[in-house]
Amino acid sequence: MAQTLIEKILAKAAGRTRVQKGEIVFVSPHRILSHDNSAAISKIFKQIGAPAVWDPKRIIIALDHAVPPPDERKALNHKIIREFVQEHNIEHFYDCGTGICHQVLPENGHVIPGTIIFGADSHTTTHGAFGAAGIPIGRTETASVWAIGKTWLKVPETIKIILTGHLKKGVYAKDVILFLIGQIGASGANYKSVEFSGDTVSRMSISERMTLCNLSAEMGAKAGMVAFDETARDWLDKRVQEDYEPLSADDNAEYEKTFEYNLEELGPQVACPHKVDNVRSIIDLPHTNIDVALLGTCTNGRLDDLKIAAKIMEGKSVAPSVRFLVYPASRSVLQDALRLGYIEKLVAAGAQLAVPSCGPCLGAYGGILAPEENCISTANRNFKGRMGCKQDTGIYLASPSTVAHSALAGHITDGARR
Amino acid sequence: MKLEGRVWIFKNDDINTDLIYPGKYTYEPLSPKEQASHAMEDYDPDFSQEIKKHDIIVTGNNFGCGSSREQAVTCLKHAGIEAIIASSFARLFYRNAINSAFAIVECPRLVESLFEKIEKTGSTRTDFLISIDLSKGRIFSESREFSFPSWDEQAVQIFKSGGLVEFTKQILRGMPS
Numbered sequence: 001m002a003q004t005l006i007e008k009i010l011a012k013a014a015g016r017t018r019v020q021k022g023e024i025v026f027v028s029p030h031r032i033l034s035h036d037n038s039a040a041i042s043k044i045f046k047q048i049g050a051p052a053v054w055d056p057k058r059i060i061i062a063l064d065h066a067v068p069p070p071d072e073r074k075a076l077n078h079k080i081i082r083e084f085v086q087e088h089n090i091e092h093f094y095d096c097g098t099g100i101c102h103q104v105l106p107e108n109g110h111v112i113p114g115t116i117i118f119g120a121d122s123h124t125t126t127h128g129a130f131g132a133a134g135i136p137i138g139r140t141e142t143a144s145v146w147a148i149g150k151t152w153l154k155v156p157e158t159i160k161i162i163l164t165g166h167l168k169k170g171v172y173a174k175d176v177i178l179f180l181i182g183q184i185g186a187s188g189a190n191y192k193s194v195e196f197s198g199d200t201v202s203r204m205s206i207s208e209r210m211t212l213c214n215l216s217a218e219m220g221a222k223a224g225m226v227a228f229d230e231t232a233r234d235w236l237d238k239r240v241q242e243d244y245e246p247l248s249a250d251d252n253a254e255y256e257k258t259f260e261y262n263l264e265e266l267g268p269q270v271a272c273p274h275k276v277d278n279v280r281s282i283i284d285l286p287h288t289n290i291d292v293a294l295l296g297t298c299t300n301g302r303l304d305d306l307k308i309a310a311k312i313m314e315g316k317s318v319a320p321s322v323r324f325l326v327y328p329a330s331r332s333v334l335q336d337a338l339r340l341g342y343i344e345k346l347v348a349a350g351a352q353l354a355v356p357s358c359g360p361c362l363g364a365y366g367g368i369l370a371p372e373e374n375c376i377s378t379a380n381r382n383f384k385g386r387m388g389c390k391q392d393t394g395i396y397l398a399s400p401s402t403v404a405h406s407a408l409a410g411h412i413t414d415g416a417r418r
Numbered sequence: 419m420k421l422e423g424r425v426w427i428f429k430n431d432d433i434n435t436d437l438i439y440p441g442k443y444t445y446e447p448l449s450p451k452e453q454a455s456h457a458m459e460d461y462d463p464d465f466s467q468e469i470k471k472h473d474i475i476v477t478g479n480n481f482g483c484g485s486s487r488e489q490a491v492t493c494l495k496h497a498g499i500e501a502i503i504a505s506s507f508a509r510l511f512y513r514n515a516i517n518s519a520f521a522i523v524e525c526p527r528l529v530e531s532l533f534e535k536i537e538k539t540g541s542t543r544t545d546f547l548i549s550i551d552l553s554k555g556r557i558f559s560e561s562r563e564f565s566f567p568s569w570d571e572q573a574v575q576i577f578k579s580g581g582l583v584e585f586t587k588q589i590l591r592g593m594p595s
Binding site for chain 1: 435487587
């Protein structure tokens with residue numbers, strides 16, 4: 001019987017030729033990632049009492065959440081992780097400042113198509129951009145995989161999303177995925193795998209595909225993937241040292257649902273407080289003043305995102321009422337953006353440039369909102385209190401272009417005159 | 419295995435992990451008691467003071483959506499919550515709960531019947547009593563009986579072992595050294 005992409009990946013990871021929907025399989029990941037939560041995971045790993053980690057080459061740790069640590073407790077948390085890394089010879093450890101785990105892994109060639117990437121972070125779905133199944137798991141489960149190298153998964157149903165048409169000027173992958181989340185809903189892909197396809201997706205860069213797959217987590221997806229193609233090959237061949245075997249869905253594979261959208265008329269989208277599926281076209285939004293504009297995160301902190309914003313902001317100034325925060329997704333992104341002059345333009349316009357990290361996205365520290373403040377953000381969640389303060393705050397999610405235009409104007413806008 | 423308790427109704431869908439356990443505490447090594455004191459802080463600030471041991475939460479669709487943070491499960495467990503009955507759970511919350519041997523039950527019909535009794539959305543402490551028979555897949559509530567589907571076999575094994583830490587220890591003991 002014909003199989004979907006996730007079925008093929010799970011079968012391969014389980015050492016089988018095929019799997020059935022609904023079946024439980026034990027699978028081994030190609031890589032397993034974790035971040036600042038690695039200290040807590042190491043504590044559980046000690047409770048389990050395994051003599052050694054399963055494979056020090058496949059366990060990857062990148063410190064990205066509380067970076068650099070703002071207080072003693074968080075600094076100690078990092079210290080515990082460094083000691084664990086030493087003790088267990090974890091080969092690939094990326095200390096503070098390298099970048100966000102979902103950016104650092106592919107940049108360093110750790111993600112290959114046709115495999116499973118487990119991650120102790122809900123946005124592990126990002127790795128679907130490379131035709132891999134990025135599957136998020138919790139801390140205890142990560143500790144268990146560190147010990148025994150495998151865990152169980154139920155073979156999920158797959159939703160196919162076909163996207164067609166050229167996007168209008170000023171409309172980006174972020175607008176596309178916000179639109180889809182609005183259509184499909186916050187639980188629309190719960191427990192399911194999502195395959196993105198169609199000519200719109202084929203034209204997208206790796207960075208844009210990462211945005212798409214990253215946010216499939218906000219539909220509840222177990223994995224969100226784009227099939228491997230020449231675009232992925234070009235990107236990976238510059239970074240990956242090992243051989244890989246891409247997999248693709250069979251033409252007549254069975255999907256639970258298929259959604260098809262022509263995106264030629266789509267305009268810029270905004271996810272309004274306090275749910276990611278509360279999505280509106282920007283033209284339907286009432287006048288909304290903002291206090292903070294955030295450009296960055298694993299969703300939209302890459303070179304093309306900074307480029308879009310820099311182009312919009314060149315020679316202009318951020319509105320006096322706005323704090324404009326820029327968090328590149330990695331050191332490599334920051335270096336490229338410096339070399340290409342994007343950072344110069346953003347800082348000249350009034351940006352507060354920060355160390356590559358998750359930053360204020362989850363309110364751990366830095367860029368926290370005050371009561372009654374609004375933020376326009378390129379991040380991935382707008383839950384109440386997400387950016388550290390719940391008292392009458394509002395987080396609006398949008399593309400880097402909309403964030404840049406809004407930072408200049410002081411209110412939410414895509415820059416178009418209407 | 420039977421569980422019994424008084425009901426809290428959270429009459430909302432999509433109650434996310436930031437509402438259950440705010441992100442600002444996620445990377446602090448907090449004790450179980452400290453974790454419990456922040457449970458549901460951004461949803462119902464009085465919840466952690468008013469909760470009684472063995473209370474059961476009844477809520478809508480997609481409970482626990484958002485982050486992979488396991489404290490969303492453990493803060494409720496440490497606070498004394500006996501079980502959560504929801505119309506549905508987000509995938510990560512579901513797995514984290516099983517891995518922590520915390521009872522979660524999907525039973526949309528029961529949720530609907532209790533939601534009808536409460537006008538307001540949000541959090542309400544009630545005097546309704548519920549009992550859950552986990553092995554038989556039965557819930558008894560207000561003289562009505564509901565059934566719910568059993569978990570996947572693997573989930574049952576992990577839950578019965580007392581959680582994934584214990585289950586992994588068993589696997590390790592069986593592995594050639």
